[in-house]
Amino acid sequence: MxxxxxxxxxxxxxxxxxxxxxxxxxxxxxxxxxxxPLLFEPDPPWHEVLGIAADADGTAIAAAYQAKRDEYSPERIAGLGHEGRRQAQLRVIQIDRAYAAAMRELGTGREDAEAGR
Incomplete structure (x- = not known):
């Protein structure tokens, strides 16, 4: 060999x-x-995101939603760096999703409005 x-x-x-x-x-x-790890974390309960009680009515939910949205307005986050603005945008998305979940739970969400047409 x-x-x-x-x-x-x-x-x-x-x-x-x-x-x-x-x-x-x-x-x-x-x-x-x-x-x-999961690719996406599950959303926390809407009342924790909005900072109100789980049995709040529609006006309290709307007021809490607007207050949370105002915390992350473009004028307030303009001075943050790129990563800070990105985190603020993700937080706004989380707030919007929490508000939509609260409205669905109350029965005044978009699905009910579209069904009535």
């Missing part, structure tokens, strides 16, 4: 081991998501 044949045999064994040990598990588990 020459040294070239020996190198080819050892290289083939290494390549085969790599295929079985690394590539095969990747191909087999392709459809499953690995365990880890």
């Amino acid at each position: 020459t040294s070239t044949e020996f190198i080819v045999i050892v290289g083939g064994l290494v390549l085969g081991y790599w295929l079985v040990a690394v590539v095969w598990p990747l191909m087999r588990d392709r459809g499953e998501l690995p365990p880890g």
